[in-house]
Amino acid sequence: MGDKQAIRAGLRRLVPLAILLGMILLLVPLGHLGDIVLERRVILALLNLVAVVGLYIFMGNSGVLTFSAVGFMAIGAYTSALTTLRPMMKQTFLPDLPHWLAVLELSALSGTLLAGGVAAAVAAVVGWPLMRLSGIAAAIATLSLLIIAYIGLGNWTAVTGGQTSLMGLSTWVKLWPAALWACAAVTVAFVYQETRWALCLRATREDEVAARASGLRPVPLRLIAFVLSAFVSGVAGALYGHFLGTLRVESFYLDSTFLFLTMLVVGGKRSLTGAVVGTLAISLLTEVLRLLEVGVAVGKVNLSAPNGIGDVILAAVMLIILIFRPQGITGGREIGQVTGSSRKEIP
């Protein structure tokens, strides 16, 4: 194959990434279209994207269901909070912090990267033994991780404030930073899934026995994905913290887990495009439902849907997709992919 052809082939492989990045960057002008509420909604959707991409990196490539992603988000969120809060704040809210932590003040970027790093480190330690599990044992084990994180962080009052909200985080996550971090997450996921490790991991996803017989070892392959996934999840958690300005352990538990799982499954849990499309679709849906609940003024009357119907509809959508199109909107394919290299589900 000639050099020009090789370059063209390489560029063609990048097409899905380019399209996805384009989709993300389109949201920036969209966010500027309306008022501050719309802008915040768009930022939230972008942050959801980082979280769901984090979830996808492990679940999509390994095929193993995990409940622990949100736990790593919590770890990341609190790590960034504790290392970037101004020491005066820490003294007021968290008087019992160990001294070295109380005086530490990192920049926003360092805090966020550290968040990912700490989450990844924890994942490396606890993940190593867990990667042997699959199916329901893995689900229960990762659910246990989530619960341990939830209870641990929720009761470690000296370090996290326990059940009370931790306030005072610097809110630097505006529209552009959110979009850039979303692009970064998608790029990381894309680059990873094109590596040999990810390819071998997907082989074990399809048929573990055959993959093993071919000499592939699922455990180290899964661990790589698990650690990378935790890194991105940790970053997502930090971003949430620095968007909202406060942290509550409650927000990193089952409801968020279900939300991100819905986004991934509805989009199609086997492709990065699925993660992106699903997040945007469900974010849009929740926004519409929220507006419906708030109500629309028609003349002098306020028409609104009853409270709580939004959650019901969201769960119903997830169920309907699972019953009628379990492979999700994208069916496991990447957008703009060259035919012949699509990763369709095997019938």
Add this chain to the structure above:
Amino acid sequence: MGNLLQILVDALSLGGLYALTALGIGLIFSVMRLANFAHAEFITCAAYALFALSGSPLVMSLSAAVVVAVTLAILTERVAFRPLRDADQATMLISSFAVSVFLQKVLIFAVGSRAKPVDPIPALAQTFMIGGVQIGVLKIVTILTCAVLLLALLFILKRTRYGLQMRAAAEDFTMSRLVGVRADAVIALAFLLSGILAAVVAVLYTAQTGFVQPRLGVQIVIMAFVATVIGGLGNLWGVVAGGLLVGMGSSLLQAFLPPDLRPFREAILFLGVILILLFRPNGLFPSRGLKERI
């Protein structure tokens, strides 16, 4: 010494509730390989039925609880789980999670998320003395009810025609159909029994705690799920053992942990769960039928 007796009673009572819940989940898993998260909502809705019929005679409220739980169970199977019967395990897990969340949100939509007080069996609120120690009648009744139900289920499974068909379906679903066992009937039976177990747990649990809230079932079922997995999915005795283990473990941790570590009780418990899973991914008493055939 008296304290020890109280602790034992507490442990057995909680263990019994988790064992019954784990059994309800295990029955369905054994025939369908479906981990039914929605069992939480069977329990919660039965508890709300009790609330709705507060003040009515006991027989009425108990019947209402059973009817609600069983109807919900059979409906859920028919509408949500039957279409998914041939899906892979990951999809089934996610789906059952989705069904559970859906039912929860519907419940919140219908009755709101605030806790409501309920006292289904006021007659059992007394205590009595054994050797100078106060023991709650309710806890003893709970232990006895659990024991009776476990024995009743044992009888159904071992001695009745339908129980035999269920055990065959649990061993080898397709082969059981090839000898003529009706898949739909067996699965419906599993859900029926699950519903009954859920109703009983709802009654006993709300009697002990005194209120209902939409998350009631979820809390119990998470523990029961864990119990099911460490006990050994597909093996009903393992599942029961797992429930007893988790309930007793939780109770004993509560009793013996130093006070500042007590809030971490559940975290420690789940740590134990992870440890068990690492050494025995198929549970402590795995069912033969679960080993993958190559």
Add this chain to the structure above:
Amino acid sequence: MSTPMLSVRAVDARYGNIVALRDLSMHVATNEIVSIIGPNGAGKTTLLSAIAGLVRPTHGAITFDGQGLIGASLEDTVRRGIALVPEGRHVFAGLSVIENLRLGATIRKDTRAAEADIQRYLDQFPILRERRDGPAGLLSGGEQQMLVIVRALLSRPRLLMLDEPSLGLAPKITAQVYDIIREIRDDGVTVLLVEQNAGRALSVADRTYVLSGGEVRMTGPSAELGKDPGFEAAYFGLGRGVAD
């Protein structure tokens, strides 16, 4: 010629993109023993699965007693009088021998007669009576094979389908199993038998089909087939397919 009991006409069956049966036709007449032989992957098990209802053909027709079978559920097929003993025995290993037998009689409404049948079989196979309360998984391979055949017979089938009954069994036990197959036919049950052991199959069956690559390559009375010079070629898939 009267309508055969079982008639398979121009059936195609596939697993995903893999074609397992290709325009396959065959039939079984009442009280015959018919065997299907061929190498691994020939589609023999798929054929039995299609008849039983485990696999749904994409084309063609299967009739039993003149009535269509395709689309009938597994449970209904048993109730129509077809019993399948799948490859690999498949006893309910955790259940006792007697429980396995009782399950064989699941579809029987005449419980007393069914119980009498069970007792009769326990007499006929003393090893089953000896182990009746023990777990079926602890029986030897040959004993398990007897158990699953008896279990299938308890549903009083008119057609008994056996998939590789001699698989993994010692020659002496295989001989016993084949004696039982002959007795089953003498009792009025029709037998359709899939075998890799061509010699055994030819010795017991009235007629034989040679399957290869999802097609019928050769068919005829067993005695003649074994002597036919084209037999080996047909077995290994060399040469044209043959319509029934």
